[in-house]
Amino acid sequence: MANRLLEVSDLEVAYGDVGALWGVSLHVDPGTIVALVGANGAGKTTLLRTVSGLLKPKGGDIRLSGQSLVGKAPQEIARMGIAHVPEGRGLFRQMTVLENLELGAFQPKARPRTKELLDKAYTLFPRLKERAHQKAGSLSGGEQQMLAIARATMSEPSLLILDEPSLGLSPLVVQQMFALIQTLHSQGVTILLVEQNIHQALKVADYAFVLQTGSLAMQGTGADLIADPEIQKAYMGVLE
Amino acid sequence: MSRTLQWIAIVVVAALAALPFLPGAVDAYYFSFLFFVFLYAIMAQSWNLVAGYGGQISLGSHAFFGLGAYTTAILWTGNYLWGSLYDSHPDIYYFDPVTMALGGLVAGIAAVIIGLPLLSKLRGDYFALGTLGFGEIVKVLFVNGGDFTGSAFGIVAPASSFDTLRPHYWVALALMVATALAIRALMRSRYGLALIAVRDDEMAASANGIDVLKVKVAAFAGSAFIAGVAGSLYTYYIFHVGPDSVFDLDWMLLPLMMTVVGGTGTLLGPILGALVMYAVFDLARIVVPDYHPVISGLTIILAMLFLPKGLTRLGALRRLNAGRS
Amino acid sequence: MIKLPPPDILFQLSLNGALGGAMYGVAAVGLSLIFGTMRLIFLAQGAMIILAAYFVRALFYGLGIDPFLSLLIVVPVGLVVGWLIYQGLFRKAAAEEDRNVSLLIAVGLMFLVQNLMTVIWGGNTAGVVTSYTATGIEILGVRTSFTRCMGFLIALAGTGLVMLFLRRTLVGKAVRAASEDIDAATLMGISPHRVNAIAFAIGISLAGAAGVAVATTFPFNPFAGFIFSLKALVALALGGIGNVAGALAGGILLGLIEAYVQFFISGGWTNAIAYGVFLLVLMFKPEGLFSRPYKKA
Numbered sequence A: 001m002a003n004r005l006l007e008v009s010d011l012e013v014a015y016g017d018v019g020a021l022w023g024v025s026l027h028v029d030p031g032t033i034v035a036l037v038g039a040n041g042a043g044k045t046t047l048l049r050t051v052s053g054l055l056k057p058k059g060g061d062i063r064l065s066g067q068s069l070v071g072k073a074p075q076e077i078a079r080m081g082i083a084h085v086p087e088g089r090g091l092f093r094q095m096t097v098l099e100n101l102e103l104g105a106f107q108p109k110a111r112p113r114t115k116e117l118l119d120k121a122y123t124l125f126p127r128l129k130e131r132a133h134q135k136a137g138s139l140s141g142g143e144q145q146m147l148a149i150a151r152a153t154m155s156e157p158s159l160l161i162l163d164e165p166s167l168g169l170s171p172l173v174v175q176q177m178f179a180l181i182q183t184l185h186s187q188g189v190t191i192l193l194v195e196q197n198i199h200q201a202l203k204v205a206d207y208a209f210v211l212q213t214g215s216l217a218m219q220g221t222g223a224d225l226i227a228d229p230e231i232q233k234a235y236m237g238v239l240e
Numbered sequence B: 001m002s003r004t005l006q007w008i009a010i011v012v013v014a015a016l017a018a019l020p021f022l023p024g025a026v027d028a029y030y031f032s033f034l035f036f037v038f039l040y041a042i043m044a045q046s047w048n049l050v051a052g053y054g055g056q057i058s059l060g061s062h063a064f065f066g067l068g069a070y071t072t073a074i075l076w077t078g079n080y081l082w083g084s085l086y087d088s089h090p091d092i093y094y095f096d097p098v099t100m101a102l103g104g105l106v107a108g109i110a111a112v113i114i115g116l117p118l119l120s121k122l123r124g125d126y127f128a129l130g131t132l133g134f135g136e137i138v139k140v141l142f143v144n145g146g147d148f149t150g151s152a153f154g155i156v157a158p159a160s161s162f163d164t165l166r167p168h169y170w171v172a173l174a175l176m177v178a179t180a181l182a183i184r185a186l187m188r189s190r191y192g193l194a195l196i197a198v199r200d201d202e203m204a205a206s207a208n209g210i211d212v213l214k215v216k217v218a219a220f221a222g223s224a225f226i227a228g229v230a231g232s233l234y235t236y237y238i239f240h241v242g243p244d245s246v247f248d249l250d251w252m253l254l255p256l257m258m259t260v261v262g263g264t265g266t267l268l269g270p271i272l273g274a275l276v277m278y279a280v281f282d283l284a285r286i287v288v289p290d291y292h293p294v295i296s297g298l299t300i301i302l303a304m305l306f307l308p309k310g311l312t313r314l315g316a317l318r319r320l321n322a323g324r325s
Numbered sequence C: 001m002i003k004l005p006p007p008d009i010l011f012q013l014s015l016n017g018a019l020g021g022a023m024y025g026v027a028a029v030g031l032s033l034i035f036g037t038m039r040l041i042f043l044a045q046g047a048m049i050i051l052a053a054y055f056v057r058a059l060f061y062g063l064g065i066d067p068f069l070s071l072l073i074v075v076p077v078g079l080v081v082g083w084l085i086y087q088g089l090f091r092k093a094a095a096e097e098d099r100n101v102s103l104l105i106a107v108g109l110m111f112l113v114q115n116l117m118t119v120i121w122g123g124n125t126a127g128v129v130t131s132y133t134a135t136g137i138e139i140l141g142v143r144t145s146f147t148r149c150m151g152f153l154i155a156l157a158g159t160g161l162v163m164l165f166l167r168r169t170l171v172g173k174a175v176r177a178a179s180e181d182i183d184a185a186t187l188m189g190i191s192p193h194r195v196n197a198i199a200f201a202i203g204i205s206l207a208g209a210a211g212v213a214v215a216t217t218f219p220f221n222p223f224a225g226f227i228f229s230l231k232a233l234v235a236l237a238l239g240g241i242g243n244v245a246g247a248l249a250g251g252i253l254l255g256l257i258e259a260y261v262q263f264f265i266s267g268g269w270t271n272a273i274a275y276g277v278f279l280l281v282l283m284f285k286p287e288g289l290f291s292r293p294y295k296k297a
Helices: A043-049 A076-081 A099-102 A111-124 A126-130 A141-153 A170-186 A198-204 A222-227 A228-235 B003-021 B029-053 B061-077 B096-119 B125-143 B168-189 B190-200 B202-207 B212-238 B250-260 B270-289 B292-306 B317-320 C005-036 C045-063 C071-096 C099-121 C146-169 C168-179 C181-189 C194-219 C224-239 C244-264 C269-286
Strands: A006-015 A017-028 A032-040 A059-064 A082-085 A159-163 A191-195 A209-212 A216-219 C136-139 C142-145
Touching: A006 A043, A017 A032, A017 A043, A017 A059, A017 A216, A032 A043, A032 A198, A043 A082, A043 A159, A076 A082, A076 C181, A082 A141, A082 B096, A099 A111, A099 A141, A099 C168, A111 A126, A111 A141, A111 A170, A111 B250, A126 A141, A126 C168, A141 A159, A141 A170, A170 A191, A170 A198, A198 A222, A198 A228, A198 B212, A198 C045, A209 A222, A216 A222, A222 A228, B003 B029, B003 B168, B003 C045, B003 C181, B029 B168, B029 B190, B029 B212, B029 B270, B061 B096, B061 B125, B061 B212, B061 B250, B096 B125, B096 B212, B096 C269, B125 C224, B125 C269, B168 B190, B168 B212, B190 B202, B190 B212, B250 B270, B250 C099, B270 B292, B270 C136, B292 C071, B292 C099, C005 C045, C005 C142, C005 C146, C005 C168, C005 C194, C005 C224, C005 C244, C045 C071, C045 C099, C045 C194, C045 C224, C071 C099, C071 C194, C099 C224, C142 C146, C146 C168, C146 C194, C168 C181, C168 C194, C181 C194, C224 C244, C224 C269, C244 C269
Parallel strands: A032 A191, A032 A209, A082 A159, A159 A191
Antiparallel strands: A006 A017, A006 A059, A209 A216, C136 C142
């Protein structure tokens, strides 16, 4: 219990008067891949944005290695070791690939080692090295996603949050994406993943939470949930 | 607006209307003070309509004010409306409602002409900048208008019409109250609902069948009309209409500040703001005559730092004002 | 019928216009930084430039410091003042993300500074006269003033330094990133307040440099600031928001337009034509004349 990297308890979030999350609890153990799945509008992105500080919760708690994140500004939370790749990737399109990566290592603790971290990133993402001086906005969809993830690894985060990484990508690229996620996992990176592509997400996840209209509907290991008939019926188009 | 507040308002207006009947009132200092408060309150309400309720920050209200002022001066001295009647009765235009309405109308039409292209193409900050540019262009046009507009010097109206400040006071008070009532009625109508919808979420409003452009232009034109009438009123006070005086940026900036200090998007805000701000400025002029211009800038900064939501949202006033916002 | 004057007159016109326009450009660069990070139209920029001009004048007549030398004082002071202005006046409003409040504080500052200058130095036109303010020099066979050229060089240097800062330093890149997408920037650990304060510091120091140029080139009064701000806005619109080099280019272009209008039509129309161009650009090419279409997600 005390070993949990991320602990979200009874989180309540609202947009003005409109409620979005009603007392959601989840957790991420270190070194695991945790998937957060559910239909559109279930509140997955809202939850991630609250964890990284872009939204302020109405109630509940979020703890990273025991330290509370609630009320902290996003830049503080980033410095505590969370790297969030937002929906839409959040790349600086007018800036080059290299500049985006450099900014990924902006934090004081990563900055002095930028060169070393850059080499590491290029080893993992060789295509980015080729395009180092191209504007990020000119890259293909898959390359942009790679860049976004690479940029996030530049800060050597203890928790990597990925919001819909497969969005808008072709099936082949999506495969490559998930292979990449596995690779990162094998290097010891802890990952919290939000995905609409439930099948892929559950395949790769150690543990998963299912969100339905702002509340937790189900949780379990990836394998258990894939086999679950409810899940199959509701999300994977399996009949009967 | 709660019942209590309505009654207070009626009593206050009645008291103000009765004020000129007090002996010595007309020559007292507070008389012209109140006149200016009313005038600024009208301009503030005009700005509040397009910016507070409409959500479109306009920085060109001084142009409409000036247009109204000039229209009145030109009609008056060019005796276009009543023709030969003017020669024997030059003051036929003095506080003539038709002239004043025309002042507002010219401003309103100008607003439609400039508003259609600006509002269809520009959003937010860009629209504000556009209106700013427009205001400056109008000023230059009038400076270069030759004999028709009196060039840089302007037009002088027959000062012989002036008797006392009473009509100014009453007309200003009446206009201020009429504007408030009109805006109140407007915001309660279907149009008002549409305006707020457009302000809060244009896309949703248009998805609901609201003609966004028409709504915006109407607010812009209505606001300009009010400003034009105010300008007309000012002509009757100053008797000399020149580009530097009636197109002065202050006619836009001061009412804007007054509205924000009082509370944007509220009915009382502009009026309260006008009263408080003008009182502060005037007090500064008396108390620290050498430094008083500095006070205006200081006041705005302090107000924005400590009271950004405006006075009407403050404590007791909020309770009284419950409802319309 | 407009008779075209001989080419050397045209050239002189263009040169003087361009050199003068660079001052609008430098003001526009400051505006661009502040708008980029805070989405605030800092209407007080012109007033700050005039304030700097008065300061330069005071340094010269009071302490005998040459105006161009006073750049060494004015620019650092501008950095500090800009930083302080942000922390004291705009920080809270920026946190609340209320753009109207920020705009009004800028307007209030403009009033305050304008009137402060009137109170301290009087409302009459002032100027700085040194041994070289009347000196003319020849460029490519055409006469122009020495101070105007210096002003141009100051503008060029200032813009160049800012561009170097934005392109080559990590902090500069952070400023660019924050201007493009503030949320994504915070996720990198970039503090919006830091970035805003830096933008303000640079903006005001540029105003200081522009003040030196203004003080040595033409007479000024406390109320000239607002027109300057407007012209800087026009320059910004011409150049394209977010484009630092474009802002300078926009200023030069505006200077050219003004010079031509003044010559061929009349001085009274220069402002109207400038604003007219401004409106046209805003409506039909809001990304500016010099930048490629701005791709915003």
